[in-house]
Amino acid sequence: MSVRVQPTNGWILLAAGGVVGLVFLFGLFRAIRMGERRVADSDLRGLDLN
Structure with missing residues (x-):
């Protein structure tokens, strides 16, 4: 099985x-x-805070 991976674009990380x-x-x-x-x-x- 062959898998191609590309790094995430810079504009996606910036967004x-x-x-x-x-x-x-x-x-x-x-x-x-x-x-x-x-x-x-x-x-x-109505509360007694003492």
């Missing part, structure tokens, strides 16, 4: 890297914009 970079930047933007909130303010009303 994949670009997509990964965009996903990372989107997640970073959401994390910074949202802050550290884990619980809604309405859920904290």
Whole structure:
């Protein structure tokens, strides 16, 4: 059996890297914009935190 293998073109790797970079930047933007909130303010009303 004969198999021909060719290396992946550079533009495919560049495109994949670009997509990964965009996903990372989107997640970073959401994390910074949202802050550290884990619980809604309405859920904290009525709790005795002392």
